Amino acid sequence: MEIRPIKTEDDYKAALREVSAYFDHEPVPGSAEGDRFEVLLTLVQSYEAKHYPIDLPDPVEAIKFRMDQAGLTAKDLVPCIGRLNRVYEILNRKRPLTLNMIWKLHQELGIPAESLIQPPKLPLAA
Known part of the structure; x- marks a missing residue:
């Protein structure tokens, strides 16, 4: 099994071609081909x-994606964020998330904390 590091874009494309062939006929895990694929x-x-x-x-955007994914409404976020008007302030970028909100959104809805703790994008100017 001769495998080299991927150092260039050409190496990357060659590795992708080889890997894509395995997706059509996935090798048996633990076999020589399976190990090569892995x-x-x-x-x-x-x-x-x-x-x-x-x-x-x-x-x-992370909150809205999770809402869409789970079929949630703004009202469903009240236990994590607070009153409905506060939920809309968050969703409309009028108010930042607090640490408590971040923790609840992560715990209750499974939104990755890494996504919630970064600074929000500024609202678009009208």
């Missing part, structure tokens, strides 16, 4: 994390 995936993931990082979503 190592290649690890290399590809490492290269992508370094060269194509994905930013965390804005806190409000």
